[in-house]
Amino acid sequence: TDPALDRARRDQPLFPTPSPLPPGPAPGRLANRATSFVEEHRVRGYECGPDRETSICTIANLLQEVASNHAVALWGRTEAGFATDPIMVERGLIFAATRIQVQMDAYPKWGDMIAIETWFQEEGRVAATRNWILRDALSGRALGRATSTWVMVNTATRRLAKMPDEMRAKMPLLAPNPPRGAVPAACARRKLPDVEGEDVVEGPVQVARRADMDMNGHINNVTYLAWALETVPQETHDGRRLAEVEIDFKAECLAGQTIESLASPTPAPAPSPAGATAFVHELRRCDGDKCYELVRARSVWVAR
Numbered sequence: 358t359d360p361a362l363d364r365a366r367r368d369q370p371l372f373p374t375p376s377p378l379p380p381g382p383a384p385g386r387l388a389n390r391a392t393s394f395v396e397e398h399r400v401r402g403y404e405c406g407p408d409r410e411t412s413i414c415t416i417a418n419l420l421q422e423v424a425s426n427h428a429v430a431l432w433g434r435t436e437a438g439f440a441t442d443p444i445m446v447e448r449g450l451i452f453a454a455t456r457i458q459v460q461m462d463a464y465p466k467w468g469d470m471i472a473i474e475t476w477f478q479e480e481g482r483v484a485a486t487r488n489w490i491l492r493d494a495l496s497g498r499a500l501g502r503a504t505s506t507w508v509m510v511n512t513a514t515r516r517l518a519k520m521p522d523e524m525r526a527k528m529p530l531l532a533p534n535p536p537r538g539a540v541p542a543a544c545a546r547r548k549l550p551d552v553e554g555e556d557v558v559e560g561p562v563q564v565a566r567r568a569d570m571d572m573n574g575h576i577n578n579v580t581y582l583a584w585a586l587e588t589v590p591q592e593t594h595d596g597r598r599l600a601e602v603e604i605d606f607k608a609e610c611l612a613g614q615t616i617e618s619l620a621s622p623t624p625a626p627a628p629s630p631a632g633a634t635a636f637v638h639e640l641r642r643c644d645g646d647k648c649y650e651l652v653r654a655r656s657v658w659v660a661r
Contacts, residue, residue: 394475585654619641
C-alpha cells in the first residue's frame with residue numbers, strides 16, 4: 358500500500374465531529390389566554406421535494422394536524438378517536454371544510470423548525486372560520502398564512518346543521534376578541550372562475566384509493582389539492598413558486614371512484630405580484646354522461 362495514503366487514513370478521523378442538533382420542537386400549547394394554539398414542527402426529509410423545500414401538500418397536512426391538536430388541547434379525544442366538543446359528539450355533528458386558502462411567502466426546508474399558530478371563530482349560525490400563521494420558529498419570520506371556512510354537518514343526514522346554542526355560548530371564551538384574520542380581507546373569499554377557453558388541459562385520471570380516506574370516511578382534503586396541481590404545466594411547476602392556492606370543496610367522493618381533472622389559464626387575482634400567472638382547476642366525478650363537480654381551485658405562481 359501507499360505509505361502516504363496510510364498516514365492520511367490514520368490522521369483523518371473516521372467520523373468528523375458532528376454539529377450539535379438544534380433543540381427539538383416545543384410541545385403544543387394554548388396561547389393568548391387560550392384563544393389560539395401554537396405548535397412547532399421540524400421539517401422531515403420525506404416532507405420535501407427535489408429542491409429540499411416542503412410542498413404545498415406538506416403545508417396543508419401540517420395545517421390540518423395543528424388544527425386537530427388544538428381541538429385535543431381543548432377537549433381531548435373521544436373513544437371514537439375524534440377531538441371535538443362533547444356537545445357535537447352527543448348530537449352527531451362534525452365540521453366539514455368548504456373552503457381553504459393558503460398564501461406562502463417562502464417554503465421551509467428540510468431540518469427547519471416552524472411554528473404554526475391557529476385559532477377559530479364563529480361565523481353565523483352554521484359556520485366557523487379557522488386561521489393559521491406559519492413562522493420560522495427560530496427567527497420569527499413569517500412564512501405564510503391560511504384561512505378556511507367550515508360548516509356544521511349532521512353525520513346521520515349529511516345535511517347542514519345549526520351550531521348548538523351551548524357551543525355558541527362558549528365561543529367568546531375560545532375565540533379572539535376582537536376577531537382577527539390571517540389573510541388580508543382584500544384577498545379572501547374571491548370568486549373562483551370556471552374552467553373554460555381554448556387552453557383547457559386534461560390532467561391524469563385518478564382513482565380514489567382507500568389509503569386516501571380520512572377519519573371522517575371520505576377522501577382527505579389534501580388529496581384533492583394534490584390531484585388538482587397535477588394539471589399545472591411542467592415548466593410552471595419547475596420554474597416558478599406556488600405563492601397561493603384557493604380551494605372550494607363542493608362534494609365528496611369515496612374510495613374506488615374515478616376522478617377527472619381539468620385546468621385552464623386564468624388572470625391572476627388582484628392583488629397579485631407583477632408577472633404572476635394563475636390556473637383554475639376542476640375535479641369532477643362522472644357517471645356516464647353526467648358529471649359532478651367535487652372541487653374548484655385556483656393556483657397562483659410567481660417567479661422564484
